[in-house]
Amino acid sequence: MTELRIDRERLWDTMMTIAKIGATAGGGSRRLALTDEDRQARDQFCAWMRESGCAVTIDQMGNVFARRRGRNDAAPPVMVGSHLDTVPTGGRFDGVIGVMAGVELVRTLDDDRVRTEHPIEVVLWTNEEGSRFSPFTLGSMVFAGQVSLDFAHARGEVTRPGSGLTVKDELARTGYLGAAPCATRPVACYFELHNEQGPMLGETGHEVGIVTGSFSARYFVATIRGDAGHVGGAPMDRRRDALVGASRLVLEVNRIGRTYGPDARANAPHLELFPNVRGVIPAEVRLSCDVRHAEVATMHRMEAELRDVATRLAKELGMAIEIEQYYEFGPIRFDDGMLALLRDTARRLGYRWRDILTVAGHDAVSMNSICPTAMLFTPSRADGVSHNEREYSTPEDLAAGTNVLLHAVLAKARVIESR
Ligand SMILES: [Zn+2]
Numbered sequence: 001m002t003e004l005r006i007d008r009e010r011l012w013d014t015m016m017t018i019a020k021i022g023a024t025a026g027g028g029s030r031r032l033a034l035t036d037e038d039r040q041a042r043d044q045f046c047a048w049m050r051e052s053g054c055a056v057t058i059d060q061m062g063n064v065f066a067r068r069r070g071r072n073d074a075a076p077p078v079m080v081g082s083h084l085d086t087v088p089t090g091g092r093f094d095g096v097i098g099v100m101a102g103v104e105l106v107r108t109l110d111d112d113r114v115r116t117e118h119p120i121e122v123v124l125w126t127n128e129e130g131s132r133f134s135p136f137t138l139g140s141m142v143f144a145g146q147v148s149l150d151f152a153h154a155r156g157e158v159t160r161p162g163s164g165l166t167v168k169d170e171l172a173r174t175g176y177l178g179a180a181p182c183a184t185r186p187v188a189c190y191f192e193l194h195n196e197q198g199p200m201l202g203e204t205g206h207e208v209g210i211v212t213g214s215f216s217a218r219y220f221v222a223t224i225r226g227d228a229g230h231v232g233g234a235p236m237d238r239r240r241d242a243l244v245g246a247s248r249l250v251l252e253v254n255r256i257g258r259t260y261g262p263d264a265r266a267n268a269p270h271l272e273l274f275p276n277v278r279g280v281i282p283a284e285v286r287l288s289c290d291v292r293h294a295e296v297a298t299m300h301r302m303e304a305e306l307r308d309v310a311t312r313l314a315k316e317l318g319m320a321i322e323i324e325q326y327y328e329f330g331p332i333r334f335d336d337g338m339l340a341l342l343r344d345t346a347r348r349l350g351y352r353w354r355d356i357l358t359v360a361g362h363d364a365v366s367m368n369s370i371c372p373t374a375m376l377f378t379p380s381r382a383d384g385v386s387h388n389e390r391e392y393s394t395p396e397d398l399a400a401g402t403n404v405l406l407h408a409v410l411a412k413a414r415v416i417e418s419r
Contacts, residue, residue, distance in 0.1 A: 004112060006406055008399040011104040015398065018044065018084065018100065019092035028389025029092055032159065033085040033127040034062070034170035041084040042176060045099060045124055052106045054122070058178025060149055062126040062171045063139045068106050070119035071416055076186035078413040080105065080405060081123030082194060082363060087131045091391025093195045097378060099124050101193045101402040108406060116413035118188055125363045126176070133167050134158050135327050140366035145184045161272065189338060189412050190367040193401045195393050196377040197360055199384030207400040209356035209377030210342045214365060216299040216330035217292040222249060222310060225320040228275065228283035239281055245319045246271060246285040252309045253289050256302050263294035265359060266302060294357055296331045329365050338374035345407045351400050376401050
């Protein structure tokens, strides 16, 4: 079985076919969760998997499971997958590689008439990015029992607050409000192949990253309350402009991110401004921010510093600043047995590999709570940019990661017969 290899050209073709759905002028893709573009990409995935003879099931969260039968079809499935939704100016690789690697893997097994003991399921998770509906990795979190289906269904649009549209509405509209319950069920193990979304593999000349775990991250909404006023009438020294307060906080978040070494990150990427009209001094700002670090203790120090800074700024500016945590993850440690298998497989296939941590959250983080889980990274070229239309990986990069995935899946699903 060591000789079995995926078809590099065919894998690249499927990637580029998906990239055309919602293609942007800048060479990327725009498929916000549960939009028409996302629906088209999902339909394409379902069509391909049905052509391969898989049974396609959609659950109440719109997660799609394409199942290739095992000899013992009652055995828990070996699962691989990721997502096809993107950020507004997304690249062609983020998420897509994890799903298309599954498509290619099934085709390769069919070509070689490989039968496995366990069923294999390729899963497409709903709303991974969290751009349109927050929080991110929503579909996999419901599957893993971390948030309720009702909570997920009721999420409203971040991109158009007040539109009244919810996740459930858009699942129904796009035909992905499935009948299958979205609840934890036995899964033998879960693999996710993803692009690195950073420059490390490219810089160190590795073809495959074995993701041993994650950074620790905490996500907050900082609410800054000032006072509304007339932008003409109010003298400068009597204003309490919430956006000025938020701006000071953004600079502090950035400084904290730069203070704790190369393994630190801190972001303030989204704000909501009230009343957000031209004639009124902003009365309230809700700023999303996060701190992340490879060491959990350092992440806690970063959080403490953020809270201290907010208290100090509030006092200095005469405003109220409240910081509320809305999400956290890590430190995640992926399954030791799965990691050993991935390292052995990469070594056996002759790829240059290294261990690496993920800074970003992924569906694998949800799955890690219910079954043995591990991730593989494929290099991100173009200086490692991601969530950017310039995001790039080579056909060889994608093939290397998918070949390791293929043989790791076969080891877990247990080959009983092949041509
Ligand atoms: Zn992703």
